[in-house]
Amino acid sequence: MTPLRFLYALTLLLLPLVVAWFGLSVFSAIVLVLLLLLWRQGLVLSALMNPPAGPEIELETIINSHFAEKARWCLDRLGVEYTEKPWAGIVGVFFRGRTVPMLNVRTGRTRASVCESSEILRYLYGRYVAERGEAAAFLEPTPERLAWEERLDRYGAQLQVWIYFHLLDDPVQCKEAWGANSERIPTWQRWTLLVCFPVFVGFIRRAFQPDRDHNRKAVERIEALLADTEKLLADGRSTLLGGASPDFVDFTLAGLSSLWAWPEQFAAGRYDEDRPAFQSLPERMRADVERWRAAYPATAAHIDRLYADERR
Ligand SMILES: N[C@@H](CCC(=O)N[C@@H](CS)C(=O)NCC(=O)O)C(=O)O
Structure with missing residues (x-):
């Protein structure tokens, strides 16, 4: 949002207060509304005439x-x-x-x-x-790739239940994972996160319901997916669907699994100082990760290899 649009939104919010505070007449209120409509139209037209600068x-x-x-x-x-x-x-x-x-x-x-x-x-x-x-x-969206992506995206959602089951009870780690200590995040957002943290936790609990029962079901589904990738990769292929080089399905599997595989080359190393250390994560979470690495070695190796070879 540009500063002018922000000012407009703020004025819009404050207008009823101004009217009530100064006891303005209905006629004055109507004039203010018309002025605001004019201002809004000006903003729309000026955005059209002067396209916003900024990255493509x-x-x-x-x-x-x-x-x-x-x-x-x-x-x-x-x-x-x-x-x-x-x-x-x-x-x-x-x-x-x-x-x-x-x-x-x-x-x-x-x-x-x-x-x-x-x-x-x-x-x-x-x-x-x-x-x-x-x-x-x-990136070519073939039917086979799309079907796998759909499954993997569901696996990504199950991983959210799993990670919040472990992290919501650990406010220090949770705040860090959400960027509370990261210099790259605007200060106002970090303060908002700290002040609103209990509300955000309540919101996430409502959205994902990461209780013991849901976590158990999420883990079952995560493991079912990993068992299927393990079967595919068991023949030693270098990509999940057997293509000559990795495609978006491989990157989806590896990228979504970064939540547990915790690869060093996450985001091509751009955010090393903004990620909690794996060892600092809750012990029960790390226990799940160790179990998955042992039970699904080909999948874990595939993810590690993709990060090591393709994410530098
Ligand atoms: N199906 C969506 C899932 C996106 C999603 O759940 N994103 C999470 C982060 S992993 C999010 O936006 N969380 C809200 C927030 O933290 O602001 C997608 O594929 O993009």
């Missing part, structure tokens, strides 16, 4: 978000220039009602936004396949 492509994220990592990885792989705008966890969804990743692109005189990691990948393929050819082939 911007990815709004939460640093440690696994869905953001999926989109970030595909953007990196595609090799397009973009700017990342990290937010403190929950601030964006709570106050703006949008999830991350969110891609903002300049479209002529206006800007367009795409939410949902899968929709972002579809946009990137459509936008860049003609221009980049082979370099965009890893």
